[in-house]
Amino acid sequence: MNEQDAYKKSSFGPAFFFLGKSRRAALAHYYTFCRIADDIADEPQPNAPQALKDLAKEVEFIYLGAPKTSWGCGLEEYVRTFHIPKDRFMLLLEGMQADLEQKRYPTFEALQWYLYRVAVIVGKATLDILGVQGEKADALANALGTAVQLTNIVRDVQEDAKLGRVYLPCELTAAQILENKNLTLVKQLQQKMAQKAKEQYALAFQLMDDFWPIKMFPCRIMGYIYQKNLAKIEEMNFAGDTPVKLTKFEKMQMVGYAFIKTLF
Secondary structure, eight states, rough: OOOOHHHHHSHHHHHHHHSSSHHHHHHHHHHHHHHHOOOOOOSTTHHHHHHHHHHHHHHHHHHHHHOOOOOHHHHHHHHHHOOTTTHHHHHHHHHHHHHTTTTEEEEEEEHHHHIIIIHHHHHHHHHHHTTSHHHHHHHHHHHHHHHHHHHHHTTTTHHHHHHTTOOOOSSSSHHHTTTTTTTHHHHHHHHHHHHHHHHHHHHHHHTTSSSSSHHHHHHHHHOOOOOOHHHHHHHHEEEEEESSOOOHHHHHHHHHHHHHHHOO
16 A cells, blocks of 8 residues: 555545645655554454564664665655654554454553554654654643544444454453443443543643644544544444444535634
8 A cells, every 4th residue: 555545544634735745745654554554453364463573573674774665665764854753653563463462451541551552652653743742742642542542442342343352441252242232331331432532532622722723733633523423423322333434524524624723
């Protein structure tokens, strides 16, 4: 997959057009890496663990200045230009490995280990590329990344269970979720996760006000799109075996809203 494919599949896609060429390319190349790792975890094959190890090796080669793959060669320049720390890659791969192992998180505190690796660290890399750094930037990445991933978890309970994965903090197995024998408990857990997500969205938007508005445009788009998705899930009372998704029109509405909030 090339960087253009990655950007089209990203909720940041519409905002790429409002960034400088170098930052736009850097984000696209970074998301290419994320997409490759995510595809390995979500379409597990017998060689998936080795594929993740190969990705980790390529990251090491990138930081040595000797990448071996086409995506690695494309990424190397931007790693140097924007001083992207190596952990933005390695911690994400730890999260993907946990998915392959179907790691469980019995409490929300335990789940935070996973949220940090698959979402917060991506937010930090994004802010690195946008040139937004410091303690408040880290707090923003944590709030928005946590909110977005909790939304994904609430939305994808059934889909995750089909892969043998349960992210809800409970003792239910994937099979029990698929059998719909504990719908009341599952819905209660979804409601709790949704409430935590809403709290993190509110914090994220509050933190965005402390930065230059234009640099926050991609973050606002991501936040408003996923927040709208969460609201739609709640409107449907967390029902349905098919994940709730926004229409293209609904997404464009959120892009427009982000544009207005950025300017005013």
